[in-house]
Amino acid sequence: MRLVRNRRIKYGWIILTVLLMIVTVRLAWVQLVMKHQRVPGSRHTMVEASLIQRERGIVLDSGRGHFTDRHGQALTGGLTWAAVLFPVTEKELNDSKTQIDRLAKILRTDAKHLKQVWGKQREPQLWHGKNAAIPLTLSKDQILQIQELHLPKVKILPYEQRYGNRQSGMQWLGFVSGQRKESLFYQDEPEITGTSGLEKTLDALIRGDGSTIVYYPVNSGNEVIQDLKPMVKAPSNPYYPLRVVTTVDAKIQQGIEQLTETAGMKEGAVVVLDTRNADIVAMVSRPFYNPESIQPEDGAWENRGIKAKAPGSIFKLVTAAAVLEHGLSTEDEVFHCDGEYGKFGLSCWKEGGHGTIGLREGFAESCNVVFAALSERLTASQMQSAAAALGFGQTVGWEARDFLGLPTLRPLDLEQKGTVFSDKADAGDAGVRVQTGIGQRDAAVTPLQAANAVVTLLHGGVKTRPRILKQIHYANGQLLKEANLLAERPAKGGISRRTSSILLEWMEDVVQDGTGSSLKDRKWKLAGKSGTAQVTIKGRPRNNQWFIGYGPVEQPRYAIAVLVENRSPNSRNQATDIFGQVADLLASLESGSKSGSGSSSES
Structure with missing residues (x-):
């Protein structure tokens, strides 16, 4: 019996020893290996996850890359200070009534609203205020006043504000969506994704290497432990976040936004290109949008600079180019306009007509009868070729293949191709060609295409793809990476240097003696082409008003396209007025740049 008992004791010790060894190995495994492994479905290790359960945090910076203008001026990002309110009990609110009343005034609200919001919180939150899209930015004076209250459940933290709570015409920049940057941190970082504009097209490149988060230790009752200091977690990679340099000039962009506001422009777009390389210097879309408060149904977030609209008489550039290239008319040919074309239901915009008029004068006066007659002489193929040579009926924005791992990169989000003839139209029908030749029927052009067509003529028919992305830098x-310029030599059937030169001279006539004569007294000598397209919006007849051109004529620096949509018929061409104001703004800034710093804008 004793032998059996001894054996049982011996086996018991052996089993206990084995169990202890297993536990020891398991603990060592957890400490040395598993603590560095990530929890499934999370970015955090086991040790980090265990700490998070005893902490609450606020995301101060998502780590997303930022955008600048061509001179390095920030377009996104900016450090501000905001108040973080940690959960309080009803007793704490009642016991601090005087302090709460003072805090409410500092936070620009009333005590009742502050108590209602604060009392319902179960997690710390950045203070927004009533119906505010972003956290309230605190001034130095507000910060000092809050600190003097000595409220332990109120913390002041730096906060990265991506856009600023303002209306903007930079729809090309876009906006982000997903869990907000200032949301609470539970077990994983917020998923911020680009939803439109450059934020969307460059999303895969600018997501960053992690957020900056401040953690506060809490007890089992979810209350901040005041004796323990908060901890800040931030990525240490010196290369991220990336910085994206655009071709846009922020001063010009903002100046145009302001002048369109002053002019009362409701709908449309203004595009300014650098004539040397077709870079997008400014692209303003109206109505404005607030990237911090998107209302999808109102469509204000859409970039009208790359949406195709009926072009009206600016499309006569295409008709004139095709006629000149194929020798179907000369400047000596004479036409007669009595105000009516006599077929296809077409009439001239000028009541009573222009009388006897030559081709060059017909362009300057934008005579519909002259261009209807010319359109009948053209084939659909000839018209299509001229349109394509000027960049109509296709996307013109810069693009690249295999760009930093992206199979295809098109920075301009949702750029439309526009149309010359619709697929359903019989382009062999003379009536279809006549309507198209004066920029009506199915013809549709984007303001970006229109401005780029002007650059193409200035380059003697060489078509360049406008960039908005210039460079990408590490932190x-x-x-x-550099976004290299892309140019296309004229193909067969394109626009020759001779034709380009003739059309540019005719555009000077438009301002000196034609429909753009109101621009003669601007700071620069200008050239261009006006256009008015008849459209129907919600059953009502309306007009799209255009003016496109360049300046100064002596040494072209900028190509400008202005589209004002949804205007009352017979109203003054607001696009012409705004074109002149934009040109004056550019002239003033160019003059100021040369006299102030001795340097001109970047090539």
Whole structure:
């Protein structure tokens, strides 16, 4: 019996020893290996996850890359200070009535609203205020006043504000969506994604390497432990977040936004291109949008600079180019306009007509009868070829293949191709060609295409793809990638240098003696082409008003396209007025740049 008992004791010790060894190995495994492994479905290790359960945090910076203008001026991002309110009990609110009343005034609200919001919180939150899209930015004076209240459940933290709570015409920049940056941190970082504009097309490149988060230790009752200091977690990678340099000039962009506001422009777009390389210097879309408060149904977030609209008489550039290239008329040919074309239901915009008029004068006066007659002489193929040579009926924005791992990169989000003839139209029908030749029927052009067509003529028929993306840099300033310029030599059936030169001279006539004569007294000598397209909006007849051109004529620096949509018939061409104001703004800024710093804008 004793032998059996001894054996049982011996086996018991052996089993206990084995169990202890298993536990020891398991603990060592957890400490040395598993603590560095990530929890499934999370970015955090086991140790980090266990700490998070005893902490609450606020995301101060998503780590997303930022955008600048061509001179390095920030377009996104900016450090501000905001108040974080940690959960309080009803007793704490009642016991601090005087302090709460003072805090409410500092936070620009009333005590009743502050108590209602604060009392319902179960997690810390950045203070927004009533119906505010972003956290309230605190001034130095407000910060000092809050600190003097000595409220332990109120913390002041730096906060990265991506856009600023303002209306903007930079729809090309876009906006982000997903869990908000200032949302609470539970077990994983917020998923911020680009939803439109450059934020969307460059999303895969600018997501960053992690957020900056401040953690506060809490007890089992979810109350902040005041004796323990908060901890800040931030990525340490010196290369991220990336910085995207655009071709846009922020001063010009903002100046145009302001002048369209002053002019009362409701709908449309203004596009300014650098004539040297077709870079997008400014692209303003109206109505404005607030990237911090998107209302999808109102459509204000859409970039009208790349949406195709009926072009009206600016499309006569295409008709004139096709006629000149194929020798179907000369400047000596004479036409007679009595105000009616006599077929296809077409009439001239000028009541009573222009009388006897030549081709060059017909362009300057934008005579519909002259261009209807010319359109009948053209084939659909000839018209299509001229349109394509000027960049109509196709996307013109810069694009690249295999760009930093992206199979295809098109920075301009949702750029439309526009149309010359619709697929259903019989382009062999003379009536279809006549309507198209004066920019009506199915013809549709984007303001970007229109401005780029002007650059193409200035380059003697060489078509360049407008960039809005210039460079991408690492966080330390090192260049990662350049968006190289793209140009296309004229193909067979394109626009020759001779034809380009003739059309540019005719555009000077438009301002000196034609429909753009109101622009003669501007700071620069200008050239261009006006257009008015008849459209129907919600059953009502309306007009799209255009003016496109360049300046200064002596040494072209900028190509400008202005589209004002949804205007009352017979109203003054607001696009012409705004074109002149934009040109004056550019002239003033160019003059100021040369006299102030001795340097001109970047090539």
